[in-house]
Amino acid sequence: MAQTHDAESIRKETRTYIGVFIALAVLTVLTVGVSYFHLPPALAIGVALLIAAFKGSLVAGFFMHLFHERKLIYWVLVLTVFFFLVLLFYPTFSAWDQRHL
Amino acid sequence: MEIPYNSEARPDTGLYNAKLGIWLFLASEVMLFGALFSSYILLRTGAPSWPHGRDLGLNVPLATLNTMVLIASSVTVVLSWASLRLGDIRKFRLYMGLTILCGLGFLVIKYFEYMEKFHHGHFPSFNTFFAIYFTLTGLHGLHVIGGMIVNGYLWGPGAKMWKTDPQRFTNRIEVAGLYWHFVDLVWIFLFPTLYLL
DSSP: OGGGOOHHHHHHHHHHHHHHHHHHHHHHHHHHHHHTTOOOHHHHHHHHHHHHHHHHHHIIIIITOGGGOOHHHHHHHHHHHHHHHHHHHHHHHHHHHHHTO | OOOSSSSSOOTTTSSOHHHHHHHHHHHHHHHHHHHHHHHHHHHHHHSSOOOOTTTTTOOHHHHHHHHHHHHHHHHHHHHHHHHHHTTOHHHHHHHHHHHHHHHHHHHHHHHHHHHHHHHTTOOTTSOHHHHHHHHHHHHHHHHHHHHHHHHHHHHTGGGGHHHHOHHHHHHHHHHHHHHHHHHHHHHHHHHIIIIIO
8 A cells, every 4th residue: 555655665656756757758759759750651650659558558557556556446447448449449340331331 | 424435445445435436537538538539530530631730730849848748747746646645745735836837837838729720710610630639639628627626726725634634635636646647648649649640
């Protein structure tokens, strides 16, 4: 539990947060830089989403401390990810289907 | 009646109630933004051609600056929580104050961006790109405003709780922080989607 952590480990966490901030800033510059190379669309989308996913996992893992969380939260998130993917892809599949009828 | 388990963890879940509550709320938020991202994909894949945000006058340097501002605010809010866990209310006020200022900075930059668009006649009705651009960034902006109201309350009058129930107050900051990080997380995906691709 977070509140039982001693002062030294909280200070260590603080240093980690600063490190994550620097990583996020560098990745932001990187993703903007890559966009100026005018890569083919599929590659550009892939690279941008990969960087965004990595940045997102840094925020979720460290700032939202998901790397050290209770099991119940993980279960809530597994369900969320499942329904999110259904929401994201089901309409796309159905639209694709309609175009090929 | 007193709400149970808002300071200490509930034995069966291992969490204080508000923490489970905020994660369930964030799950519903994922579905809200997920529906709009799904709409974006459908609109984009269904369109004969899709404009590059930059070619339509979206200001990439300004949006990059805004991304940095929001990331910085994510750090300050987590530092405000860490300060409380170290028992330092003054540092909490400093970091939470900076978080609110960053939120304000984000909105001011967004305001200038919006004004630039309106000046060129780029309203949501201009084309499909701007329709989804204003929907997504507008909804995100409302989330920033909502977070600032909560953070402002916790920075000001809400901080009285530190004297009466410091653990519960620390938990409130953690929960407010989780929401604020989520708002940052959404922007991390909105920024490349709308501005760079």
